[in-house]
Amino acid sequence: QKEVEQDPGPLSVPEGAIVSLNCTYSNSAFQYFMWYRQYSRKGPELLMYTYSSGNKEDGRFTAQVDKSSKYISLFIRDSQPSDSATYLCAMMHSGGGADGLTFGKGTHLIIQP
Amino acid sequence: DADVTQTPRNRITKTGKRIMLECSQTKGHDRMYWYRQDPGLGLRLIYYSFDVKDINKGEISDGYSVSRQAQAKFSLSLESAIPNQTALYFCATSDVGGPNEKLFFGSGTQLSVL
Numbered sequence: 691q692k693e694v695e696q697d698p699g700p701l702s703v704p705e706g707a708i709v710s711l712n713c714t715y716s717n718s719a720f721q722y723f724m725w726y727r728q729y730s731r732k733g734p735e736l737l738m739y740t741y742s743s744g745n746k747e748d749g750r751f752t753a754q755v756d757k758s759s760k761y762i763s764l765f766i767r768d769s770q771p772s773d774s775a776t777y778l779c780a781m782m783h784s785g786g787g788a789d790g791l792t793f794g795k796g797t798h799l800i801i802q803p
Numbered sequence: 804d805a806d807v808t809q810t811p812r813n814r815i816t817k818t819g820k821r822i823m824l825e826c827s828q829t830k831g832h833d834r835m836y837w838y839r840q841d842p843g844l845g846l847r848l849i850y851y852s853f854d855v856k857d858i859n860k861g862e863i864s865d866g867y868s869v870s871r872q873a874q875a876k877f878s879l880s881l882e883s884a885i886p887n888q889t890a891l892y893f894c895a896t897s898d899v900g901g902p903n904e905k906l907f908f909g910s911g912t913q914l915s916v917l
Contacts, residue, residue, distance in 0.1 A: 722902045733893050733908025787900040795845040
């Protein structure tokens, strides 16, 4: 079993829809959670960062963490064609740094105009 | 100009050849990383460096070597390229370690080994 599981998609939704992207993990030592967005032939860029269970909101994006279920989500409201990208979840354990970062495989998201 | 620049953007080489991928950054960060990205496998860490005198192996360092020529430059070498090293390679930097560490990636080098 992989430490981090993420459905690769593609996930295709119409413009304006609410998008839900998810990752599950098996290592209870993971305490810090990130979402990176990657456009085609570009490097990933950090979108959201959270370390506690519950929700964190930034504009149209909401990151949700449920440590008891080992499940994290990224919600995108009022989705736009410009949101079409691959979304990677990433997580690290307490006291760790990027050298201990574990990435999901990424979910390819397509927003249809 | 990009803060993290990778050259070349694309490279096609033959099995057994030695090649070097280069990364330079203008962000002033001490920490630099090399990742590879494969479809279905995600991002995996190859090597990382916390400063000019510090080099560390990552998850998949076999078949690779690195050189940290200066704070701003970190090169990845494939001593004798093989087809399963065909992948998209990313360089990344960060300024602080620990749980608040955030990575800044270059645009990648697509490498094909024939």
